[in-house]
Amino acid sequence: MLGSIRLNGATSYMAIEGATDSDVFREYVRQMLGPTLRPGDIVTTTWTYYLGPGIDQVVMRTDGTNKQWYYRDGHGSISAVADNSGNVLEQYEYDTQGHFQIENGSGTVLTLTGIGNMIMYTGRSYDAEMGNYFYRARYYNLDLGRFLSRDPLSGAEFSQGRISMPIA
Numbered sequence: 001m002l003g004s005i006r007l008n009g010a011t012s013y014m015a016i017e018g019a020t021d022s023d024v025f026r027e028y029v030r031q032m033l034g035p036t037l038r039p040g041d042i043v044t045t046t047w048t049y050y051l052g053p054g055i056d057q058v059v060m061r062t063d064g065t066n067k068q069w070y071y072r073d074g075h076g077s078i079s080a081v082a083d084n085s086g087n088v089l090e091q092y093e094y095d096t097q098g099h100f101q102i103e104n105g106s107g108t109v110l111t112l113t114g115i116g117n118m119i120m121y122t123g124r125s126y127d128a129e130m131g132n133y134f135y136r137a138r139y140y141n142l143d144l145g146r147f148l149s150r151d152p153l154s155g156a157e158f159s160q161g162r163i164s165m166p167i168a
Contacts (some may be wrong), residue, residue: 056118076123081115094121098133098142
């Protein structure tokens with residue numbers, strides 16, 4: 001299960017291996033977040049994501065009641081999200097650097113997602129607060145058109161499926 005928790009404008013992501021339910025989530029909150037929470041803080045589980053055969057390929061998400069299906073273009077970018085009946089909730093268009101235009105199901109242009117979708121360009125998570133995409137090990141800034149840090153594997157030698165970092 002992949003999930004996120006939003007607290008005072010900050011989003012925290014979590015991954016739990018194997019099947020989970022609301023009891024597992026509540027226990028996670030109690031053990032991991034409990035010491036940092038204050039009275040009045042609101043903690044909710046947002047979505048459970050289901051992955052397809054590709055790397056990080058989200059095909060569907062559910063909040064326990066509603067299902068939303070992801071459609072991709074040839075680059076792996078999310079082109080649309082539809083409900084369980086096939087009605088388009090939002091559709092997305094991107095330029096070469098990842099700038100996007102979102103339209104709701106009626107064709108109205110939105111400035112940000114109205115359904116809380118964070119998976120967008122090349123299938124990566126978009127952090128609206130920072131204006132960057134997260135590519136697992138580093139952030140990509142769409143305005144600069146580049147990553148904000150070096151590739152953590154730069155300088156690595158690849159051979160027979162193994163990675164080695166030479167010591168200089």
